[in-house]
Amino acid sequence: MDDLRSDTGTSWVPPTAWLTYLTVQAPAGTLDYDLATDVNGGTPRLIDTGLVRSGGLRVPGARVPTAWLWQATLVIVLSLMVGGAAIVLAIRPPRRFRRP
Structure with missing residues (x-):
């Protein structure tokens, strides 16, 4: 945890935090981005995984x-x-006016 707290933007990690269990429903070869979490229990932002959103x-x-x-x-x-x-x-067809 010490090296994680020294990374940029991860100062929120408390000194006693532990990640004990994680299930990823994808083959290991398909994972090409970082794990992202939301400390408030919501869905993390896409940018938090290190991905940059593109049109495709x-x-x-x-x-x-x-x-x-x-x-x-x-x-x-x-x-x-x-x-x-x-x-x-x-x-x-439309009616035409007749002249008197």
Whole structure:
């Protein structure tokens, strides 16, 4: 524990702290980042593991943005409206005013 307390940013480690048991549900060969914990019992930040977030990084359990769903819905609704208007105009053309 002495060398851990001497590391940068780990002064919070108390002198009597012990890590006695840890279960990691991944093969050892797939672990290529540091262990991160949250002293308040929450989920640690991704940056605490030493990883830098990039555009292609997917965090397990994170919510996937659903903006594409709204965009697809908008395209479908607009297409149906334009198609419906075209059908109505094809069946019943607009009235033309007659001059007296």
